Amino acid sequence: MELSPESIRKQLDVWPVARLATQGLNGSPHQVPIVFVGLGDCLWSPVDGKPKRAGELVRVRNIRAHPTVSLLLDHYDNDWNALWWIRIEARARVLEPSEPRGDAAFQAALAALAEKYPQYEEVPLLQDSPTLLVFDTLQIRSWCASSSAA
Numbered sequence: 001m002e003l004s005p006e007s008i009r010k011q012l013d014v015w016p017v018a019r020l021a022t023q024g025l026n027g028s029p030h031q032v033p034i035v036f037v038g039l040g041d042c043l044w045s046p047v048d049g050k051p052k053r054a055g056e057l058v059r060v061r062n063i064r065a066h067p068t069v070s071l072l073l074d075h076y077d078n079d080w081n082a083l084w085w086i087r088i089e090a091r092a093r094v095l096e097p098s099e100p101r102g103d104a105a106f107q108a109a110l111a112a113l114a115e116k117y118p119q120y121e122e123v124p125l126l127q128d129s130p131t132l133l134v135f136d137t138l139q140i141r142s143w144c145a146s147s148s149a150a
Contacts, residue, residue, distance in 0.1 A: 003142035008086055011073055012038040021070040022062035032059055037112040044109035047131040049124025063092040071135060084144035090135035106132060
C-alpha cells in the first residue's frame with residue numbers, strides 16, 4: 001500500500017529526521033541523517049552549528065558534484081502493521097546567499113526550521129558561512145504495511 005498524499009505531507013511536516021543518500025566523488029554511496037523542513041515542493045536542511053569535522057562536509061561536496069540525491073523517512077515498529085517509509089528522489093542545491101537576510105525563501109526556511117526544532121534555541125541554526133541544502137522534489141514513493149500505518 002502507498003501512503004496518501006495527505007499522510008506524506010503530514011509526515012514531512014512532523015517527522016524529525018531523514019536519511020540523505022548522495023553519490024561520492026568516487027561513485028560510492030554516502031548516507032547521513034539530516035533534519036529538514038518542507039516548504040512547497042522543496043525540502044530544506046541546514047549546515048547547522050552542531051560540532052563537525054573541519055572543512056566542507058562530504059554531503060555538500062557530493063551534492064556539488066552529483067546533485068541527484070535520495071531522502072528516506074521511515075518508521076519501524078515491532079508491530080509490523082505499523083511500518084511505513086517515504087523515499088524522495090530530488091535534485092539538491094547548496095544555497096549560500098551572500099546576503100541571507102535579503103533572501104525571502106532562505107529566511108522562511110530558517111523560521112520553519114527553528115519552529116520545528118526547538119533545539120535551535122541552544123544550538124546555532126547556521127555555521128559561520130550560512131548554508132542551506134535545498135532539495136527540489138522529483139519523485140516521491142511510499143509504502144505502508146496497512147491502512148492503520150497511514
